[in-house]
Amino acid sequence: MPGWDGFSVRSWLRDHYDAPVWGDNDANLMAFGEWTKGEPRDGRDLLFLKVGTGVGAGLIVRGRVLRGRQGAAGDIGHIHVTDDPAAGCRCGRTGCLEAVASGWAILRRATERAADSPVLSAVLRERGEIKGGDLGEAVRAGDPLAVRLVDEASEVIAGVTANLLNFCNPAVLVVGGGVLRTGTRFLDQLSRTVLQRCTDLVRRDLTIRAASPDHLEGVTGAGLLAAENLLAPPALSRWIDRGTPLGQAALLQRFSADLA
Template identity: 70%
Template sequence: MTDAPTAPRARAVGAPTPLLAPVPDPDAATLAGVVDLVRAGRATTRPALVDASRLSRKVVTQRVEQAIGLGLLEHGELAPSSGGRPSRTLRFRAGSGHVYAALIGAAEITAAVLDLGGTLVGTAHEDWPVAEGPEPTLQRVHDLFTTLARRTGVTVPWGIGVGVPGPVEYATGRLVAPPIMPGWNGFSVRSWLRDHYDAPVWVDNDVNLMALGEWTRATPHDGRDMLFVKVGSGIGAGLVVRGRVLRGDRGAAGEIGHVHVSDDPRLSCRCGRTGCLEAIAGGWALERDATERARAGDSPALAAALQRRGHLTSQDVGRAALAGDPVAAGLIDASARAVAEVTAHLVNFSNPGTLVLGGGVLRTGTRFLDVMADTVRQRCTDLAVRDLVIRAASLDHLEGVVGAGLLAAENLLNPVALGHWVEDGQPLGHAATLQRLSAGVVA
């Protein structure tokens, strides 16, 4: 079990616009509005709720007491006095419910239980190749959830969030032609998990969730727009603007790993094309090039590592570079510059306040980030990088699974969804309705 990193209270991040949404009962809607104002930190005393909600003092008092009785709100400390009797603050009880989350990578799965504020209650990890196919992989996810249920005592999740290393049609939760996931095309992760849990399920691309987790839970949290670039076996980007992940019209935004950057026909990519960024700078490409140089006798350090284990990893390349091997250092530099060239276009276009590098490349050391940062600053306009913060991901490789949990929590707690279950105190039994609210289609 892993404790959560210390981080500020999670801020509300925008949920998708509801489709096919039935109208909540008016009393439930006002109750949901009061809970949402407190949860988001926009109003945390009764007088502030009256001002923010435009409800009468009597209705606010009724809704607050109702929310406290349901276990969704609780009293906090006294607010600073402005001359009269000080009001007692109100807090959202993030521990009133929990969600399950999973991040499926190319070669590993991380699962977690989180409270409704995005704080980790427990995590579990397993090495697992996603190429084994959807049903065996999701069975492993289910097994990890079962293990976590025993450890944490959270046996009934309110919702489930899942990240996958491929393009996802967000509205349906189906994967679309994922290059490194044979057998997954058109597969509904949502439907498989809904068959095993009476809970709504949300599925997204892994980098979007890394961006969401990092933006929401990283310390310090400055609220600035953020571009997250993941470099691992694959390469992708996620953009958070004003707290919302920008997915594009169908959920395909951020697929920079398959941007064409070379006309060399020898650079075959796993997607079936040639010249993709991933075929030059992805983790598997770095390992391919390092193996070639080791076998050619260009690098004694890489040759020794290859002889010891029979194959090379990007971490092997990073260790050799750190030890002063010029070939390894050159390979990392070339990969970092290639990623930076594409990233610079994104920075010039979107002008984020923060650029974050994440993924397995961080395990190679700091060299990749240093070279990438220098190149981005050289390639971008002065205004785009004047105040740009460039840094490594800060959640110890847990930002993706945290983002998956936040995805589920925010879809459960946005005011429209909340209005459909808040009077029951929990969303159990409302899974189908909540799925329709956030996606319009139950896949």
């Protein structure tokens, strides 16, 4: 993350509030929130795919978020998907999934090709830029350029997602993020391609669905993360008699279950 590399968000928050702080990336928290609160609530392994400004994934295996050694598990936005030199990514490389299919990449392409769309060229003329809401409105209205851009993005993301599913064979795929605001087309297209490209065993009993419509799965996941850590017996026994976990943040953070 340019500009944030090596910065400890947890330490900064802990020092300012003297409260124990746990943190995780958005896709992991959204995955955890959906695994706990979304349907079906049956505890099966779940892959969460977040498609918004960026693209990311979170994987829950046997009730735990898979984070990997450096916390980079699920960071699929920078998987190489094309040799096109024009697909420059914000990470500095070229050809990343995000540079082709994320919200910002779609908007970049919409701006470049706005001349093909009366709706989007009017937006560009009036406001100087095309935003996510404008694109979503254009997709829902059936604007051919906007629809084509979202279809192209869903095709590329579906290819990567099918590979992930074929590798780890979860029971549920949940798709969330800002892309849901463009309507149901993205998920419909993605589901179709994913099912075509998954092996027979992997797609058997696979549930594919949109994240909860309230867009609160990330907040839910964060709340559950804090509750899980504060109420874990080793941590709870150190603050329950005092009546508050405030004032011993560093100590309590050491009893985190498995978090960086």
